[in-house]
């Protein structure tokens with residue numbers, strides 16, 4: 001697609017629900033289907049950046065773009081995945097909120113900056129932080145659609161409802177064309193989470209994607225430890241299959257996205273995507289490429305999970321838990337005695 005590429009912000013007002021993981025793996029899977037994808041990391045944590053750029057972190061990125069210090073072409077880096085480029089988070093991004101707040105925050109600036117230099121791109125995915133700072137506001141004003149990853153737990157449900165209200169506020173004020181592309185259930189595996197998944201589906205209906213991402217720490221956390229997208233680290237994993245299915249959902253929604261971008265009534269036909277088999281082959285080819293580059297052997301700061309730990313064994317008389325409880329009881333008893341004595345003394349004096 002030429003001109004304005006569709007921009008999807010991946011956002012949830014709660015942290016740790018799989019936003020960054022979704023951006024990174026969805027970008028790779030869309031590229032596996034033949035799309036040209038740009039990932040913009042607007043989270044100062046920079047996790048999307050380190051998922052691609054382990055070998056060499058970009059020196060200039062979102063901060064330089066947003067503050068007018070560089071153009072999109074100057075900050076857009078290719079990654080080792082054909083078809084995925086990155087505008088990364090650098091250390092300066094942590095202060096961009098403050099700088100943009102005190103200078104004139106140009107609303108929708110990110111969209112304009114991408115439109116000015118993103119003619120070759122098919123789709124842009126923006127990894128948002130959970131907080132509503134200047135960068136999140138800019139991303140939600142610039143985006144045409146939002147994907148909301150949510151894990152089906154009670155706390156995450158509250159976060160999802162908060163996210164819902166925030167998106168509704170943006171729709172009614174700053175970005176009326178913004179739509180929720182879908183809610184992606186992530187990291188779900190226990191009984192309670194299944195129950196919560198039913199609640200979320202009952203509340204949100206078809207907005208919940210028919211694909212969910214299962215909880216697979218050995219794949220996702222280990223992949224993060226290697227600074228690689230999970231679907232490249234383990235292309236045969238359930239997670240890789242699930243993110244390919246999410247990419248298919250995004251491809252299905254492309255006509256609506258393009259209508260929103262172009263503000264058209266018609267139904268522009270997107271370029272046909274590669275087959276599922278071709279996409280799976282592309283993931284396997286990138287895995288081999290990562291192996292040949294030595295990326296599967298090294299880990300970044302986070303240690304690999306390694307083999308499963310044996311269950312902890314505590315001696316029955318001296319568990320840390322019991323020792324703590326005993327000291328707590330003593331502390332409560334002594335405090336109570338002091339207060340009791342003080343009260344008695346006051347009563348006598350009074």
Ligand code: ADP
Nearest residue numbers: 015016017018019020021214215216217220221
């Ligand atoms: P967010 O961007 O919303 O803060 P992340 O994508 O960083 O969330 O995910 C939080 C943590 O959960 C990370 O350590 C990530 O590796 C892990 N994670 C994400 N998805 C999965 C999954 N499907 N199974 C297991 N761990 C996951």
Ligand code: MG
Nearest residue numbers: 019020043047
């Ligand atoms: Mg994140």
